[in-house]
Amino acid sequence: MVTSPSVPRLVVAAPSSGSGKTTVTTGLMAALTARGLTVSPHKVGPDYIDPGYHALATGRTGRNLDSYLCGPELIGPLFLHGARGCDIAVVEGVMGLYDGAAGEGELASTAQVAKLLRAPVVLVVDASSQSRSVAALVHGFVSWDPEVRIGGVILNKVASDRHEELLREALEHVGVPVLGVVRRAPEVGTPSRHLGLVPVAERRAAALDAVAAMAARVAAGCDLEALLALARGAGPLSAPVWDAGTALADAAPADAAPAPDGTGADGVPGAPTVAVAGGPAFTFSYAEQSELLTAAGAVVVPFDPLRDEALPDGTRGLVVGGGFPEVYAAELSANEPLRAAVAALALGGAPVAAECAGLLYLCRELDGRPLCGVLDASARMSERLTLGYRDAVAVTDSVLAAAGTRMRGHEFHRTVVEPGAGAAPAWGLRGPGRRVEGFVRRGVHASYVHTHWAARPETARRFVAGCRAP
Structure with a gap:
C-alpha cells in the first residue's frame, strides 16, 4: 500500500431512501464547484442515473463505489482514481446509511464505504413529520456503529422558523452539529419514471436548471465552511491509486x-x-x-x-x-x-x-x-x-x-x-x-x-x- 495525499472528503447519507440525499448531495457538489473548487463526485452502489446529475454539477465524470461488485479492496483505489487533482470529494450514499446487500451484513452499505474511505458522514434527515423525535433518530444512527463517524446533520424539508428551532433544540442533547437546514419546497425538476430519475442525457437543459436550483437551496441553507472543515479533517487514505x-x-x-x-x-x-x-x-x-x-x-x-x-x-x-x-x-x-x-x-x-x-x-x-x-x-x-x-x-x-x-x-x-x-x-x-x-x-x-x-x-x-x- 502507498499513502496518497489527503483528499478532503464527505459521505452524504440518510436514514432511508427518499430523505433527499440526492438533492442535497448534487446541490452541495454544485455549490462547492461554484466557489471555484474542483469537486470529485462519487455514488455508493450500482446506480447509473445519480452520477449523471453529479457530473452535471461538477463538470467531472461521476463514478460509482460498489463493494459488492468490485470488492471492498477496490473502494479506496477507485475513489482515489476519480479524485485525482481534486480539492474535495463528495460521495452520495445509497438507501439508508446501514442498508447493504441483502443477507450480507454491512457489505455494499454506505456505512461500509465510509469506513473504507475513513470519511466523515453527513446525515440528511427528512424532518417533515417530526420535531423532538429527530434527536432519538440521530442518536440511534450515531451510536449503532462507533466506527462510522457522523460529523453533522442536514435537516431537510423543514417547515418554518419555529420548526427549525424545535429541531435544533432537540439535537443539542445528541452532540451532533446541525450543518444545514433546507426548507420544504416543491421538487426541483427531477422527474422520475419506472427505474428512478430520468437520466441527464434525456433532459439536459431541464437538468441544468434542476441542478442550479439544488445548488441555490444548499448554498442558502447549509454552512459550506463547516462542511469543508469537516471534509478536510478526514486525514490520509492509505491505498494505491487505481489505474x-x-x-x-x-x-x-x-x-x-x-x-x-x-x-x-x-x-x-x-x-x-x-x-x-x-x-x-x-x-x-x-x-x-x-x-x-x-x-x-x-x-x-x-x-x-x-x-x-x-x-x-x-x-x-x-x-x-x-x-x-x-x-x-x-x-x-x-x-x-x-x-x-x-x-x-x-x-x-x-x-x-x-x-x-x-x-x-x-x-x-x-x-x-x-x-x-x-x-x-x-x-x-x-x-x-x-x-x-x-x-x-x-x-x-x-x-x-x-x-x-x-x-x-x-x-x-x-x-x-x-x-x-x-x-x-x-x-x-x-x-x-x-x-x-x-x-x-x-x-x-x-x-x-x-x-x-x-x-x-x-x-x-x-x-x-x-x-x-x-
Missing part, C-alpha cells in the same frame, strides 16, 4: 492476448475500434469500462443508436450497455440501417457485449417493434421490477469470460425477455432462485446482468483480443 493499465498488467492473462508489438492474431497493426453505444437510450455504463478497453489497446468510439445510421468506421467490436430502449423503441426500430449494421457485425462473429438494454436491442422485437434480430428472443415491458445483486458464474466460454469464471453483478429492469436464456446461456446465477440466463452466440455475450469490469480487468483484454482475431 487501468496497472490493473490490466496485474490481472490474469486473457486466453488470446494480443502480441507485444500491438499486432493481433491476423497480423493487422494498430488498435481495433470498439464502438460503444450512448445517447439518451443507452446511458448506463461505468467509466472504468472504456478506460480498461483503451488500456487493453482499443480505440473507443461512442455512437448514438437513435441518430447514427452506421457504426463507426472500422468497428471490430461493439459494447451496448444499459439504459431505456423501451422508452425509445419506436426510434430505435425506425433506424433500420443501423439495425442491419449491428446484425451484420454480430452475425459475422465480431465481439459484442450487451447488458440489459443492450440485450433488448439485440432481440427480434421489443413490445412488438422490430429490433436487431441477433437473438432468437423477444422482449416486452412488465409490471414486475427485477432488482438485486447477482452472484454469477459464466456457463459458456465467451468474449468476456471463460466458462467457470465467477463475477458479481446487478439486475435492474422492468422488462422480460422470452426465452430468458439461449441454448448456450451467459451466466448461472447462484443463491436463492438460482437459474441460468442470457445468451452466448458466436461473438455475442448478452445478459440482463450489469457487471463492473474493474473487478475483473482481464475481461477488457479478452474482449479486445477477440476484436483483433481474424
Whole structure:
C-alpha cells in the first residue's frame, strides 16, 4: 500500500431512501464547484442515473463505489482514481446509511464505504413529520456503529422558523452539529419514471436548471465552511491509486492476448475500434469500462443508436450497455440501417457485449417493434421490477469470460425477455432462485446482468483480443 495525499472528503447519507440525499448531495457538489473548487463526485452502489446529475454539477465524470461488485479492496483505489487533482470529494450514499446487500451484513452499505474511505458522514434527515423525535433518530444512527463517524446533520424539508428551532433544540442533547437546514419546497425538476430519475442525457437543459436550483437551496441553507472543515479533517487514505493499465498488467492473462508489438492474431497493426453505444437510450455504463478497453489497446468510439445510421468506421467490436430502449423503441426500430449494421457485425462473429438494454436491442422485437434480430428472443415491458445483486458464474466460454469464471453483478429492469436464456446461456446465477440466463452466440455475450469490469480487468483484454482475431 502507498499513502496518497489527503483528499478532503464527505459521505452524504440518510436514514432511508427518499430523505433527499440526492438533492442535497448534487446541490452541495454544485455549490462547492461554484466557489471555484474542483469537486470529485462519487455514488455508493450500482446506480447509473445519480452520477449523471453529479457530473452535471461538477463538470467531472461521476463514478460509482460498489463493494459488492468490485470488492471492498477496490473502494479506496477507485475513489482515489476519480479524485485525482481534486480539492474535495463528495460521495452520495445509497438507501439508508446501514442498508447493504441483502443477507450480507454491512457489505455494499454506505456505512461500509465510509469506513473504507475513513470519511466523515453527513446525515440528511427528512424532518417533515417530526420535531423532538429527530434527536432519538440521530442518536440511534450515531451510536449503532462507533466506527462510522457522523460529523453533522442536514435537516431537510423543514417547515418554518419555529420548526427549525424545535429541531435544533432537540439535537443539542445528541452532540451532533446541525450543518444545514433546507426548507420544504416543491421538487426541483427531477422527474422520475419506472427505474428512478430520468437520466441527464434525456433532459439536459431541464437538468441544468434542476441542478442550479439544488445548488441555490444548499448554498442558502447549509454552512459550506463547516462542511469543508469537516471534509478536510478526514486525514490520509492509505491505498494505491487505481489505474487501468496497472490493473490490466496485474490481472490474469486473457486466453488470446494480443502480441507485444500491438499486432493481433491476423497480423493487422494498430488498435481495433470498439464502438460503444450512448445517447439518451443507452446511458448506463461505468467509466472504468472504456478506460480498461483503451488500456487493453482499443480505440473507443461512442455512437448514438437513435441518430447514427452506421457504426463507426472500422468497428471490430461493439459494447451496448444499459439504459431505456423501451422508452425509445419506436426510434430505435425506425433506424433500420443501423439495425442491419449491428446484425451484420454480430452475425459475422465480431465481439459484442450487451447488458440489459443492450440485450433488448439485440432481440427480434421489443413490445412488438422490430429490433436487431441477433437473438432468437423477444422482449416486452412488465409490471414486475427485477432488482438485486447477482452472484454469477459464466456457463459458456465467451468474449468476456471463460466458462467457470465467477463475477458479481446487478439486475435492474422492468422488462422480460422470452426465452430468458439461449441454448448456450451467459451466466448461472447462484443463491436463492438460482437459474441460468442470457445468451452466448458466436461473438455475442448478452445478459440482463450489469457487471463492473474493474473487478475483473482481464475481461477488457479478452474482449479486445477477440476484436483483433481474424
